[in-house]
Amino acid sequence: MKIKANGITINYQLDGPDGAPWLVLSNSLATNLSMWDEQARELGRGFRVLRYDQRGHGGTE
Numbered sequence: 001m002k003i004k005a006n007g008i009t010i011n012y013q014l015d016g017p018d019g020a021p022w023l024v025l026s027n028s029l030a031t032n033l034s035m036w037d038e039q040a041r042e043l044g045r046g047f048r049v050l051r052y053d054q055r056g057h058g059g060t061e
Contacts, residue, residue: 002059011059012052016044023047032058 003010013033023043025036033051040049053060
């Protein structure tokens with residue numbers, strides 16, 4: 001999924017049920033949001049998990 005904010009296209013992924021408490025996961029240097037795939041599957045059972053690519057990584061400008 002993508003959203004444009006302040007002229008920058010940001011790539012993100014949402015997992016987990018609507019209405020669950022939120023958890024935000026951010027990638028480290030030279031990686032993208034897929035580094036959290038396994039954790040997001042498990043954490044998504046009880047949390048609404050937001051993962052995003054930082055600027056210049058993955059699908060984010």
